[in-house]
Amino acid sequence: MDTVTNGNKISLQGVTKTFPGKRGTVTALKDLSMDVEDGEFLVVVGASGCGKTTLLNLVAGFDTPSRGSIFLDGEAVTGITPECGMIFQQYALFPWKTVQENVEFGMKMKRMPLADRQARAARFIDIVGLKGFEKSYPHHLSGGMKQRVSIARSLANNPKVMLLDEPFAALDAMTRQVLQEQLVRIYEKHRKTIVFITHSIDEALLLSSRIVVMTARPGRIAQEIVNDLPHPRNADVQLSSRYMELKRTIWDSVQAEVMKSMEVETEG
Numbered sequence: 001m002d003t004v005t006n007g008n009k010i011s012l013q014g015v016t017k018t019f020p021g022k023r024g025t026v027t028a029l030k031d032l033s034m035d036v037e038d039g040e041f042l043v044v045v046g047a048s049g050c051g052k053t054t055l056l057n058l059v060a061g062f063d064t065p066s067r068g069s070i071f072l073d074g075e076a077v078t079g080i081t082p083e084c085g086m087i088f089q090q091y092a093l094f095p096w097k098t099v100q101e102n103v104e105f106g107m108k109m110k111r112m113p114l115a116d117r118q119a120r121a122a123r124f125i126d127i128v129g130l131k132g133f134e135k136s137y138p139h140h141l142s143g144g145m146k147q148r149v150s151i152a153r154s155l156a157n158n159p160k161v162m163l164l165d166e167p168f169a170a171l172d173a174m175t176r177q178v179l180q181e182q183l184v185r186i187y188e189k190h191r192k193t194i195v196f197i198t199h200s201i202d203e204a205l206l207l208s209s210r211i212v213v214m215t216a217r218p219g220r221i222a223q224e225i226v227n228d229l230p231h232p233r234n235a236d237v238q239l240s241s242r243y244m245e246l247k248r249t250i251w252d253s254v255q256a257e258v259m260k261s262m263e264v265e266t267e268g
């Protein structure tokens with residue numbers, strides 16, 4: 001099947017992914033089906049090793065499913081998808097390029113004229129609050145600043161979908177909070193479809209419009225929660241009974257899956 005017409009931005013249908021392992025085949029994802037609507041901010045949580053990164057890699061086209069299909073805007077994903085911007089925990093910047101050059105990189109690859117890409121890079125550097133650091137190299141920047149360069153680079157490429165794999169996990173709590181707020185502002189302004197992986201339930205509740213809890217390996221969907229918390233998700237919201245209720249629901253679900261994944265580990 002090369003196309004689907006279910007109107008979703010991303011559609012996974014019966015996706016299984018296996019890898020050869022030292023002790024036999026590892027099934028990272030099994031018969032996973034899910035859809036992501038245009039403009040959704042989907043956060044995926046789940047036990048370590050349940051297949052979250054595998055899921056993003058398949059959507060981005062970095063790898064192919066062993067069975068099943070993935071569709072982006074109704075078209076089957078068959079290779080690396082330029083429409084998807086991927087942001088990793090470890091920034092993945094070119095250390096020998098300046099901030100400006102890093103942000104321009106994707107546009108240069110697409111052969112955008114110099115003046116246009118310079119202007120567009122400058123705009124997104126400004127949006128992520130790094131004006132004045134255009135000529136700096138990554139080793140002169142803090143972790144939070146490097147991650148902001150990654151976000152600017154991704155946005156400058158105007159991806160249809162942003163895939164973020166624990167992007168703030170390596171950052172201190174304050175920087176993390178600032179970047180979460182910045183990402184929400186960017187999301188509200190640009191309405192990208194976002195799939196975001198995290199281990200933090202609070203981060204999931206602060207950012208998402210919907211949360212998917214994955215099962216222990218092999219990964220499938222254990223639970224889906226529509227996040228109906230009002231915006232802005234400030235201290236009042238975070239202290240509300242609805243917040244606590246959602247947090248408890250997600251925590252119970254994740255904890256049950258973590259326990260199962262430990263059983264899988266010990267059984268080998």
Ligand SMILES: Nc1ncnc2c1ncn2[C@@H]1O[C@H](COP(=O)(O)OP(=O)(O)OP(=O)(O)O)[C@@H](O)[C@H]1O
Nearest residue numbers: 019020026028047048049050051052053054055217
């Ligand atoms: N290239 C690969 N070769 C072999 N096994 C792999 C490969 N990539 C992932 N796996 C295995 O697939 C399973 C799922 O891995 P994945 O990285 O997707 O999990 P995750 O949920 O992102 O984990 P974490 O939360 O710890 O980052 C793991 O058991 C992992 O060892």
